[in-house]
Amino acid sequence: MLNIVLFGPPGAGKGTQSERLIEKYGLVHLSTGDIFRANIGGETELGLLAKSFMDKGALVPDEVTINMLKDEVSKHQGARGFIFDGFPRTNAQAKALDDFLAELNTEIGVMLALDVEEEELKDRLLKRAKVSGRKDDSDPAVIQNRIDVYKKETAPVKAYYEAQNKFISIPGTGDIDEISARLYRAIDGLNA
Numbered sequence: 001m002l003n004i005v006l007f008g009p010p011g012a013g014k015g016t017q018s019e020r021l022i023e024k025y026g027l028v029h030l031s032t033g034d035i036f037r038a039n040i041g042g043e044t045e046l047g048l049l050a051k052s053f054m055d056k057g058a059l060v061p062d063e064v065t066i067n068m069l070k071d072e073v074s075k076h077q078g079a080r081g082f083i084f085d086g087f088p089r090t091n092a093q094a095k096a097l098d099d100f101l102a103e104l105n106t107e108i109g110v111m112l113a114l115d116v117e118e119e120e121l122k123d124r125l126l127k128r129a130k131v132s133g134r135k136d137d138s139d140p141a142v143i144q145n146r147i148d149v150y151k152k153e154t155a156p157v158k159a160y161y162e163a164q165n166k167f168i169s170i171p172g173t174g175d176i177d178e179i180s181a182r183l184y185r186a187i188d189g190l191n192a
């Protein structure tokens with residue numbers, strides 16, 4: 001199996017690049033943000049709970065997120081692999097993912113981290129708000145909170161994968177096709 005963590009701050013391009021990677025490598029895309037938003041749309045109990053955190057740009061509690069992610073992985077038995085997009089966002093989530101994948105006799109192959117500077121992220125999110133209709137993209141205070149939460153709680157997850165020699169940083173600015181090509185080269189180089 002090929003299991004990839006696609007990492008990076010909000011607005012780094014994880015969703016856009018995931019679409020390309022799943023097509024090229026035949027993987028299942030699991031975006032915890034997308035799954036939460038689908039639950040909000042469906043007015044489920046999970047959606048109601050997640051919304052209260054998402055509207056503020058805060059993280060949904062680990063236990064809730066981890067259980068949801070495990071359920072989603074379990075729905076795709078026989079998958080060639082997964083792209084985890086927006087997960088793990090804390091060290092506790094990273095550890096839980098490792099333990100869970102070990103139970104399934106597999107593991108994370110690599111964390112690919114899209115590197116984009118803060119001013120560009122803010123520009124991109126405000127532009128995206130116009131098409132995504134996402135409430136958390138349209139309010140500069142919420143955007144700032146998401147970036148601050150990323151720096152404080154999520155950026156340390158890099159070190160978790162660095163310690164396992166699984167961390168690769170990818171410049172996330174410039175032409176979208178060129179960014180994809182960088183990701184393909186990193187993935188194709190894994191077993192080379």
Ligand code: AMP
Pocket residue numbers: 010032033034036053054055057058059060061065085086087088089093136146
């Ligand atoms: P995203 O679509 O990845 O930008 O996520 C949107 C929002 O969903 C985040 O700001 C969090 O509130 C919530 N969320 C998504 N993934 C996670 C996660 N792994 N842990 C906690 N909260 C998450």
